Amino acid sequence: MFRTAITAIACTAAAGAAASNPPAPGAACEDCPNIVLLMTDDQDELIGGWDPMKKTRAMVETAGTRAVQWRVHTPICAPSRAELQTGRYYHNLKSTLETPPEQLSDGAVEHLDLGGKVWPHVFPRILREEAGYVTGMFGKCMNGNCGVNLENGYSTKPESNLHLMGAFDRWFEGMTYDTIEGYLNTSFFDNHAPGCTWPWVGDACVVPTSPGGAWAGKGDGYTTATLGNKTVEFIHEVAGKGRPFFVYFAPHAPHTPSTPAPWYERGTWCDDVISPRLPNWNYTGVNKSVCSKEPTPEAAVHDFHELVSCQPYFDVKEVSDIDTLAQNRCRTLLSVDDSYAAILSALDATGVAANTYVLVTSDHGYNLGHHGLPSNKFVMYEHALRVPMLFRGPGVAAGAVMAEMGTQVDLAPTILGLAGLPTPDAMDGRSFVANVVSDTAAAAGSVRRALLRAPGVVNRTSTFHEYYDFGPFYGRASDPPRAAPLDDWSNTYIALTYRGPLGHYKYGVYDPFGKQTGFARPNMRELFDLAVDPYELHNVHRTVDPAVVKELEAVLYSWYRCQGAACAE
Numbered sequence: 001m002f003r004t005a006i007t008a009i010a011c012t013a014a015a016g017a018a019a020s021n022p023p024a025p026g027a028a029c030e031d032c033p034n035i036v037l038l039m040t041d042d043q044d045e046l047i048g049g050w051d052p053m054k055k056t057r058a059m060v061e062t063a064g065t066r067a068v069q070w071r072v073h074t075p076i077c078a079p080s081r082a083e084l085q086t087g088r089y090y091h092n093l094k095s096t097l098e099t100p101p102e103q104l105s106d107g108a109v110e111h112l113d114l115g116g117k118v119w120p121h122v123f124p125r126i127l128r129e130e131a132g133y134v135t136g137m138f139g140k141c142m143n144g145n146c147g148v149n150l151e152n153g154y155s156t157k158p159e160s161n162l163h164l165m166g167a168f169d170r171w172f173e174g175m176t177y178d179t180i181e182g183y184l185n186t187s188f189f190d191n192h193a194p195g196c197t198w199p200w201v202g203d204a205c206v207v208p209t210s211p212g213g214a215w216a217g218k219g220d221g222y223t224t225a226t227l228g229n230k231t232v233e234f235i236h237e238v239a240g241k242g243r244p245f246f247v248y249f250a251p252h253a254p255h256t257p258s259t260p261a262p263w264y265e266r267g268t269w270c271d272d273v274i275s276p277r278l279p280n281w282n283y284t285g286v287n288k289s290v291c292s293k294e295p296t297p298e299a300a301v302h303d304f305h306e307l308v309s310c311q312p313y314f315d316v317k318e319v320s321d322i323d324t325l326a327q328n329r330c331r332t333l334l335s336v337d338d339s340y341a342a343i344l345s346a347l348d349a350t351g352v353a354a355n356t357y358v359l360v361t362s363d364h365g366y367n368l369g370h371h372g373l374p375s376n377k378f379v380m381y382e383h384a385l386r387v388p389m390l391f392r393g394p395g396v397a398a399g400a401v402m403a404e405m406g407t408q409v410d411l412a413p414t415i416l417g418l419a420g421l422p423t424p425d426a427m428d429g430r431s432f433v434a435n436v437v438s439d440t441a442a443a444a445g446s447v448r449r450a451l452l453r454a455p456g457v458v459n460r461t462s463t464f465h466e467y468y469d470f471g472p473f474y475g476r477a478s479d480p481p482r483a484a485p486l487d488d489w490s491n492t493y494i495a496l497t498y499r500g501p502l503g504h505y506k507y508g509v510y511d512p513f514g515k516q517t518g519f520a521r522p523n524m525r526e527l528f529d530l531a532v533d534p535y536e537l538h539n540v541h542r543t544v545d546p547a548v549v550k551e552l553e554a555v556l557y558s559w560y561r562c563q564g565a566a567c568a569e
Contacts, residue, residue: 028244034356035247035356040251045365052337056344082114087413087423087426088428099489108468137250140174172230182223231343253332281368283535284303285303289306312484314374407464418447467495
């Protein structure tokens with residue numbers, strides 16, 4: 001694989017404040033396609049999350065290729081978004097904060113070194129600087145937003161302000177998410193708001209969407225619709241104007257509180273949805289932990305780590321709450337489907353659809369009662385890791401299925417590859433351009449150049465997953481109430497999904513202090529034979545051939561220690 005060093009960043013907040021304009025883009029690539037990334041928040045692949053996307057399925061899935069073995073590296077918002085934007089694994093993005101921590105802010109953004117390890121490597125900046133793309137961000141960039149945020153102490157450094165680093169020409173970034181107001185009455189960071197001038201700070205750059213606000217009447221104030229309308233507006237402004245464009249559309253749905261648009265509150269098929277009663281629903285194992293709330297010795301024989309093992313069974317009220325959440329998640333996704341369809345129609349209306357690659361995905365999956373967890377994500381099981389992943393564009397086969405294994409870490413090098421750019425040295429992921437584009441003659445010119453440089457497909461036998469707990473978390477006010485935690489000290493792990501000569505396995509190693517110890521003192525291991533146990537019910541770590549465990553562990557720690565081109569398995 002050919003790689004390139006990332007251009008050094010000279011822009012800091014101080015330098016940006018002194019400049020009169022944002023950093024200038026590079027020369028426009030003449031044979032590059034447009035690229036549209038559509039990414040939801042908490043949309044799963046396996047427990048109903050893809051079902052509401054009927055328009056998207058007709059417009060993207062039937063016209064493109066679906067990856068059926070695609071997972072996230074980290075099932076929580078901020079790290080997963082940082083990994084997608086940088087093409088780097090969690091251990092190469094982590095802050096010095098140790099595990100287990102006190103409860104962190106929602107999204108675990110404090111576990112990231114944004115200024116030093118995330119923002120300098122984001123792929124939209126590379127697209128803009130090296131291929132002259134005009135770039136637009138609409139929706140959720142990062143928990144706490146991508147500008148300077150002083151509330152939680154994680155981005156006080158000047159270099160932590162992505163707004164100043166030339167990643168996006170157009171910002172329309174949601175400011176509030178985890179309340180009902182986040183769906184119905186939020187504000188946006190809008191760099192085109194009247195009075196908002198470079199370096200894009202101050203109240204003039206924050207506009208409301210509520211009635212009487214700047215965007216009243218556009219989507220009736222409903223956030224997903226507003227974001228969709230602003231994205232369509234952007235496409236009409238930039239399409240065919242001499243620079244290829246990149247759209248990053250990231251609505252908050254179906255994340256809790258999962259507030260539906262008024263027009264979808266009742267009267268749709270979502271009214272009858274319930275959480276799928278799969279074999280792992282309300283299941284926490286047979287051999288239980290002692291639930292000591294302290295690290296237990298590895299000699300313990302419980303089936304699952306304490307977070308799962310100690311979950312109480314649901315009562316009637318909790319079951320009802322879980323099903324209500326499933327219905328509201330479905331309703332919010334109807335609006336996402338509408339927005340995706342409008343964005344795709346805008347590509348047709350502006351005459352650029354034939355030269356545009358569309359990628360559809362999510363930041364992670366979800367729990368809806370599965371493995372005893374009534375909401376959220378965080379765990380290494382398939383319902384939390386598996387996400388939709390679709391590709392559409394010139395040279396991409398229609399109605400095809402891609403079986404090769406990938407994660408969100410691979411999206412940054414793939415998107416750069418579509419623009420004809422090599423994978424930077426700092427990126428851990430691999431470009432899937434050769435996997436996705438099957439008809440080279442029909443592909444964009446930049447794609448043909450990329451395939452000449454790196455023609456090989458990615459055909460790995462495993463994907464890597466990594467998670468650091470963010471403290472004792474009992475859910476948000478909008479989550480189904482629960483006496484037991486949804487995340488805790490026992491849930492820091494590294495894990496492997498393996499499909500190769502040994503079989504098909506999920507293997508995880510838990511170490512409560514793993515972030516600082518390098519997972520050198522594990523207190524729990526989980527191993528599931530996915531070939532016969534796809535719902536991850538039976539931990540066979542102590543009964544399977546020890547040689548299998550030894551080899552899986554060697555592969556797992558090789559992933560954990562890798563950086564850059566060394567992450568090529």
